Amino acid sequence: MKRIDEIEVQVGPLTVGRVEVHVLRCPIATPVRTSFGTMHDRPAVLVSVTDSDGCTGWGEIWSNFPACGAEHRAAIVSTVLAPMLTGCRVAHPTEIFRDLTEATAVLALQSGEPGPFAQAIAGVDLALWDLRARRAGLPLWKLLGGSSDNIPAYASGLNPVGSAELVAEKLERGYEAFKLKVGFGVERDVNNLKILREIIGPNRRLMVDANQAWALPQALEIVPLLAPFNLGWLEEPLRCDRPLSEWQTLADSSPVPLAGGENIAGHDEFDAAIASRAFAVIQPDAAKWGGISGCLRVIRSTQVAALTYCPHYLGGGVGLLASAHLLAATGGDGMLEIDSNPNPLRTLLHGPLDTLVNGRVSLGNAPGIGIEPNLTELREHIREAAASVDAVR
Template sequence: MYVFPDSLPIHLAKVDALVYRAPIADPVQTSFGTMYDRPAVLVRAEDHEGMVGWGEIWCNFPNVGAEHRARMLESCIAPILLEQEWAHPTHAFEALSRRLEVLAIQCGEPGTIAQAIAGTDMALWDLAAKRLNQPLWKLFGGAPQVQTYASGLSPAQPEKLAAIKHREGYRSFKLKVGFGTERDIANLRALRELFGSGTVLMIDANQAWTPEAALEMSRRLAPFNPIWMEEPIRADHTLADWQSLAKASPIPIAAGENMRSTEEFSAAIASGVFAVIQPDLGKWGGFSGCLPVAQRAIDHGRMFCPHWLGGGVGLIASMQFKAIMGSSGYVEVDSNPNPLRDLFATPYLRPDNGTITLSDQPGLGITPDLDAARGFLVKHR
């Protein structure tokens, strides 16, 4: 079980957001939208001694959202962080959440503000661990090995990309579904035929179906033995709707990337609906909010698998998150081309038989190569 260190004082001198956009040849498809480039919003938090912590704000959708999230951080969050010294990253997280709560309601953007706070929390924890010269996984008493899966296999010949990822060392794979019954079945069949019965497969519908359609699809896809069906219905369905589906579905249910409070996660975990809990460090909570959620999920016998589909800083944070918590489960690694993942997450993209081993470098264990990414920078400090 993780334990928060007692005192980790942070006195910030500067907090910035850097926006990047990397062009891609083939758009990334989900059931609700398409990404035509790969964006990333990095948070750079510098203390008065010149030490820097890094975080990343989720910003995939809408396609114009990255710049807006950066402005939200610099106009609403940075001024609060610079007001005082913080005795602990969790104190800053709690203060930001409390002080911006009414603004989030007034402007109708609780998600955007939560995402900006979450990326900031990542950066503060990176900075705090660097000040102690410890990797985050070790600071919390974890172990450096994490299991991975290759995610985001698209509806267009997913078996070809899956074969490439297998050669790179991945041993578990998640298929995007929600593109029509026959296409989904054909794609899942192709993956099962490629890998055989022993390989772990998952499916992700990205909220594509009604409860009735989700139940029907779960029955149609169950013969291919996916270990979970992720977000088959809209995240804002009532728990009663989710419970009805989970009770009848032959495939276990996974969700969490669109949950946005301790209370929502607690209710979801207690309900027994979700076999797999998937908090996203860059959408809500950062380490301060998500570590207690993960512990609660594990204590209730749920599989804990952090969600991430963005740039390399958030990916490494997700790996650290999983390494801190241990237990069964996997870290999500997007299969689709993304220079902002590759530039920032090297050398953690080539697992050994599905396993990544994190280094002893302090904090997140990486320093983003800003010079290498300069061609993708669209907003300067």
């Protein structure tokens, strides 16, 4: 098995001309609910890196929580990272990822904000990889050494209310796999699973995401109740900061494979999670930690350990496309997570991901991630969405 960095297409160095960050927020009529909080709008923090030749690459920073978080992460880019990058010669994005992480490590600790710093660096890294692929004239999946642009996807973000109607709609649109949010009370969770399993039938894939809802004793009581639904995985049943020994205890007794990774940051932490064998599915979020540079090593370690890599993602279309290209490049039996909830900042930017055939999407051969965000059009759609939501309310 070749290392990904051994088969990646080589591209010459570039010089960063400017780094810009763009905060977008789109009102929504129906809030997105998790076991720990609710999103009343959909944010997206887009990062653009333009080289001295005028070529631009795009990335996205995870910014769902807290509600004020998008503007804060954007400020980290504009006030800390952009001055470091402007005029910088970039031989390879992995070097910049390493250098930015090391240069801001003490500042992140001093401010108590390693998460926001890591997320901001991840968005910059995604933009640099997109830029690298565009300079090569290749789709990102091919630049990274992938052999096919065709990947499976699943419908995610199914809320405890309205999930049946949404699943029926997604079935019509070609989806073959689904993930329900749980952690809203055992009776409610089980009833929702019964309904969804009846709708999708016995053979389509169904997963659940608890969003860190339970302590170990509670999880041990609940997981046997999930067994009858033939679930592909149970995602984040425990808090992400619980000892790996607790995850191992749960995995040993759970009839459902465990999944996690969106809230793991750092190679050492991922290595420990993989080595624990508690997780059957590893889910790094490239817009939350690591970008492509950090996640490539995690993915390789996951696959060497015979575990499944599934990219986690719940944001706008730029980060979703980057996640799709990363999955296509690295292969394996994972699926792309596509949020089912209304979000114009996803649907206006996700290009070919709107078309599924038998649960799969094809990314195409356009350079980079395949789309060029039009910020003027996006802001106009946001104004229209705001007017529509105000009218409903």
